[in-house]
Amino acid sequence: MLVPDLVSPFVVSLYNPVIAVGILVGFIGLLGISFQKNDLSVLILTDIVGIAMLIVVAAVATDLAEALILPGLVVELAEILAISEILMSREMRKSGKKVELLPVPLSLDMEILKTAPNFIALALVAYGVFLTGFTGGAVAGVGILFYVLSKTYRGIPFGLWEGMSGASGIAWCLWIAGFLIFFVFPQIWLLGLFLSSCGLLVKVASKIGLVGVMGREEFKKE
Template identity: 70%
Template sequence: MTASVLVPTVVSPEVVSLYIPAIFTGLLVGLIGLLAISYQKNDLHALILTDIVSLGMLILVAAVGTDLAEALILPGLVVELAEILAISEILMSREMRKMDKTVELIPLPLSFNMEILDTAPTFLAIILIIYGAFLSGFTGGAIAGGGILFYVLSKMTRGVPSNTWEGVAGASAIAWCLWIVGFLIFFVAPSYWLLALFLAAFGIFIKVAFKVGLIGVIGREEFKKDKE
């Protein structure tokens, strides 16, 4: 396999020829999303529509078509996910304050008889976690996290004690610190790059997987607060 197949000196002409249509698509999608936001009257709809706008952003970044661009898509994805998470939470909190139903509100429990909810979760979750662990990094974290999320969403007994919650969140914070250590090793002691690589890859993996898994707990709407 020749070096030019491995890494060319210039970006291939196909990608260059796709650049303009891709950018136009991105701009168009962004434009449609923005127009929709500008005439919607409902905050929840605005939240959903911002999703479209950020898809436009992903296209704009992807259109560059290099490995660097791919590395830059991941932050974009993560930012989108993170902001939707935080903002939807704020929206709910605002509405609950407005309604003044903070305590009385009892969400409907999950009560269905779906066959798939009895058999599938364990199986799918195990596959996804193993596959995610093999992938490691952000990708693996997201995939394994998706598995955990699904499992938690459909299987967990009612009510999660807050200590468990804090424990899992703490573990993921520690994993994040591992990643910082890995990052520093890369520059302080370049000869140990392999160690740094593994620290970084699995630090991020554990962190993202746990966080995403906890989103599943949020999805259950139930939460048992410990006595303080």
């Protein structure tokens, strides 16, 4: 039997309709993309194709689907962020006009952004490292992002971002080594667990490194 017994028959009975819906939605989204000539509309329709991808992954059910959906979401987010940056920088080159990095109606000129960011960012990163794993990476990433946003006016040393991209690669290696240890030497599973969780921590936290691509072009350079 292909499906293990612990999967409930109700979930198994949902498999065919979900796959059909996923393929249908993906087809609709791709059809829309093929008709569009406007780049921004294509970017928005990419979101629909991403939803179709998530439906197909969700059809796997059980905990495996949950483990596959989380990286899928992160990849979709990074993809949309990167493509929107490319669209904007191309338009900026074409028209030669500069606009604000974050078009918000408020002027973010608060005292807390000048005095507190060191402490708050340090506290968030330390708590994220303590948590490890996906959640820890998200917490530490928010800390780094807060630090970056509050320092925008003074400029960021962008050698820092190059280093973050390198750390991201090392994190992949840690993660893969952790998985290998799980399968090859199951008796030292604790080491594998910690390798993967620390790798994932660095990986998710350095997703903010994408902001560094913007930093190279737009933040004030020193």
